[in-house]
Amino acid sequence: MKLDRLLAITMLMLGRRRIGAKELADRFEVSLRTVYRDMETLCQAGIPIVSYAGEGGGYEIMERYRLERQFLTLEELQAMVIALKGIRPTLEEREIGRLLDKVGAMLSGSEHDRLADASEQMVIDINPWGGGARDKAKVALLREAIRDRQIVRFAYTDMSGERSERRCEPVRLVLKGLVWYVYGYCLIREDFRLFRLSRVRDLTRTEETFERREEPEARPLTWSGISNGACASVTEIVVRFAPAARTRAEDYFGSLDGAQVMEDLPDGSLLVRATQPDEPWLHLWLLGFGTSAYVVSPPELAAAVRERAEEVLRLYPVADTQLSGVR
DSSP: OHHHHHHHHHHHHHTOSOBOHHHHHHHHTOOHHHHHHHHHHHHHTTOOEEEEOSTTOEEEEOTTOOOOOTTOOHHHHHHHHHHHHHHTTTSOHHHHHHHHHHHHTTOOHHHHHHHHHHHHHOOOOOSOTTTTTTTHHHHHHHHHHHHHTEEEEEEEEOTTSOEEEEEEEEEEEEEETTEEEEEEEETTTTEEEEEEGGGEEEEEEEEEEOOOOOOOTTOOOOGGGOBTTBOOOEEEEEEEEOGGGHHHHHHHHTTSOSOOEEEEOTTSOEEEEEEEEOSHHHHHHHHTTGGGEEEEEOHHHHHHHHHHHHHHHHTSOGGGSSOOSOO
């Protein structure tokens, strides 16, 4: 709509020193003739637009003209911009871009310079190393399905490697750590589940709609509550990490909420007491430390790690040390 475009152009120009007619035409997918007409309309509405001809020319709004930001301080606006830029690669680019334009429209020229300095001092990036925006299309589709209350269909692979076809009534998207999840009612399991998007394949929206169900109160969306899409039981563990592995252990346990206790031992080892989900991934994670992690308790966890190690050992019998080819 023309009114929406005029407002968006105003917001954009308030946040920019100067912008060319062609850039405006490309951004809003209109002709140059339409841009010229929009500029005339804005001038007639009392917005003080200045036009510059020649190379480097374009349009800009007079320095003293800007929107009132009322009770927002410059520091609060800086925090908004830093957070928005951090989530921008995962959400719709144009959507976040429009919001950044509106924030920029609240700043004066000198404040723009201060904001640029603040953006250089702190960077938030929610994308994992090398991961990019791989879940961007899924997030966009699920946001629309949640908004329109449409059932979605997808193939899902759980932590044990079992693949199943699911139909789900999506309720909300959850960003936990660097991982996206969708929370909703699984029509196959007939219960609320939390699905990790990286394990979702062939995601599609159906034409079926649904009414929101009452959610269970006893399932908070916490890290310890994530287990193949359901609520996991937890266990108290005590693990001794060798000096070579203590940095990895501190990185993981030091970032968790709750009563994690880390004790330095005389030989440089680290003794960790913590609460963790009682899940198969925990056995594999501890096994990944090799001989640098020793499970003190509970004995059931130590036995599970030992069993996993024996399974690996059985893959490499002594007689097969000289491999003749790929099996």
